[in-house]
Amino acid sequence: TNAGKSTLLNTLTQSDVLAENKLFATLDPTSRRLRFPEDREIILTDTVGFIRHLPADLREAFMATLEELEGADVLVHVADASHPEMEAQLEAVESILRDLSIDTIPRVLALNKVDRISEETREALAFVHPDAVFISAIERPSLAPLVERVKALL
16 A cells, blocks of 8 residues: 555556545545557556454455456556565555456556666665566556556556
């Protein structure tokens, strides 16, 4: 949660989805259309952020909001590269995807907020996650590699 999913959606689609620096700013999935120059388009959906260690009753309600993911062709997992617990957050998401039986859907790991990390940290993350795409959701030019990766998986 708070990884920049709504900001990424806004930047890619020139939308104005609520994007705030607080937990549960996104409570319901929101979808927007992204058109490409070659007359292709995709639907992007911003979901509720993943929270680790949820009580069982909240986890069930939370997982119900993620049902939209079942029909996805590609999942973009946006993670905050500057967060000190990023690796644990990544594993929490993987666990939920396994629980939902959607861990076989192709995924792109987008490590966001690279403008907040050192070059040394970026290199270390690239070593651990060689397939990750490094982005800053507030800088549209940095998103081109992410868009190309998604298009390649479609």
